[in-house]
Amino acid sequence: MSDVAIVASGISKQYHIGQLKKLNMTLQERLMQSATAPLRRIKGLLEGRGSAAADLDQVFWALRDVSFTIRQGEAVGIIGSNGSGKSTLLRILSRITEPTGGTASVRGRTGSLLEVGTGFHGELTGRENVFLNGSILGMRQAEVRAKFDEIVEFSEVGQFIDTPVKHYSSGMRVRLAFAVAAHVDPDVFIVDEVLAVGDARFRKKCLDKMSEVQKNGCTVLFVSHIAQIVTSMCSRAIWLRGGQVVKDGPAVQTVAEYLGEGLGLSAERTWKRESAPGGEVARVTAIRLRTESGEVTDCIDVRSGFCIELELEVLQHGKGIIVLHGLQNGDGTQVFSAVDTNNPTLHMKNWPVGRHLVRMRVPGNLLQVDTYTVETYVAAWEPIQIDQFYERNLLCFHVVDSFEQDSSRGKWGGTLPGVVRPLLEWDMQHIDGKSTFDRSRSFAGR
């Protein structure tokens, strides 16, 4: 199979973690232990054992039996929480460290960017660092020279290229470093959490560059905590937990499952009637997220609409009920709060005793790609407002990007920054040679 770029079979990596062999030692034993420690260290050294301290018998498996195959030109995201083995995997695939067990084969030139600015030296100028870093990353001098202008232009460092890097701002340093790495032109591009640095605009530029590289047939292996980047960049994701593959599949599903697990929340919550939370007038018995096709899910395609369904039981007659839902995104920003005020059949009307289903419909192509939590407020009205129910983080769901090109992102590969991501109406008129009448009409007419 010639189109296979990376094959990993049964990769394991064991680390020793420092822990004394016995904890219940007498003082004398302890003294003996420390006195003989250098000898044991030397013994370990002569045996070529790679442990940093003498008394290491506690082992830790950073990776355990990880296997996958990646085709040429595929973009694969690796996700997982801290310490799940993502970085270890990348380090093994880029030959920085050896696996304890298992084998892997990587076809072609590997460019790995495990940290932006590796090998930058503060005393050297930007120009000198470009050449040094380029050669460390695997470029020939002639290659660097040929791409030099391109690199400088991409980095936007401009006139400071002959200034020692120690005088650069951290942003400039990152830009220059990524610019070098992005021009290595590898067959397999291995990138670890490097885009967490730099401002949003430059990050976008980097992502665009990575998509471009990938479209040119380069295999991209990409680690990020920012799950949205993984879904927009990669068609496939591998989820690691505790050094093992939990799921390996389409990016959207894998990321959604991973995110859902992290928050411990789901797309539906129900309560038994007798223990339902609420006040004297109304109680909440269920809340769920339903797609337009009627499916209860925590993973919404950015293009599709969905509704939040609230099941209420009204206990007293002659009361009006107010329902409010709020949505908060991944960094806690309130995206919107919505009350049922605009529906005259619901708002402040008397609700009959019994169970009710209240639906709030959210259109597709409105929310940004992110993880959201839902808060809900229910109050009784008549004659005064009395709180019945309020809870944050009731539901959690993810709006995920789609690889298709009919969302507001269109054919563009990068992310679209912003709190919301609406699909807006655009039009264009060729106004040369036309009367101004057309121009004034253009929007007023709608």
Place this chain on the structure above:
Amino acid sequence: MDTLRVDRVSVVQIAPSKGWSPVSLSELWAYREVIFFLALRDIKVRYKQTVFGALWAVLQPFTSMVIFSVIFGRIAQMPSDGIPYPVFSYAALVPWMFFANSVTKASNSLVGNAGIVTRIYFPRLAMPLSAILGNTVDFVLAFLMLLALMVYFGVTPTANVVWLPLLLVLAFATALGVSLVLAAMNVQFRDVGHAVPFALQLAMFVTPVVYPASLIKDPAWQFAYALNPMVGVVEGFRWALLGTDTAPGPMILVSACVAAALIFGGARYFKRIERTFADVV
């Protein structure tokens, strides 16, 4: 130009290595530019933000020479094979300082560049190698000063000067062999960093830097002495440049063998420990 491009069609196999693995010279050659740029970096960075700049390359051996001349030449009346003592000691200090500085820098090369070692793959041998190469510029500068001193003291070099490059190779090989062991060991045991400057100081006294090797008369001791390859280098330098009667005899073969053994053993040890560098450093 495109040696690295050869990788394009090749498939890199990643597997746990077992036992001793050989040094891949072809791979080292493929990465020659990395070695060159790292050495260039060391050279460029070394005297940045200093007042004296590259003059330091000369100042170090020169001041040592002045002090030695006063203490050993004047006060202790050390014999110097009929050569003015300042030239006699300086001619030894030039190769010795090359060796000592190389070992100091190279033994710290992996630890000092941990940021690169843990993030990029390249043959780790490039690190100590480039550290030593970076020292050659200092050596050349100090050597020019030696020529100036010879002119000043009216010492003319002999035709044996043609052997100088071979002696340099021996010095380089010795420095590399020692550095390979120390650099690899230093990753795991930072004791090396503390021990090296001290050990080098002692080593200078078992090398004929401040005294002539001719003081050692006992053949058994002479053999033991030749086990230190720098003895052959230093005495050879004096012989080639100053015309002392210290032509490298059969003992230089012993030195060469020791140097070869150091390189060979050092490289194997280095390779053996190499696989754990990134995890331990």
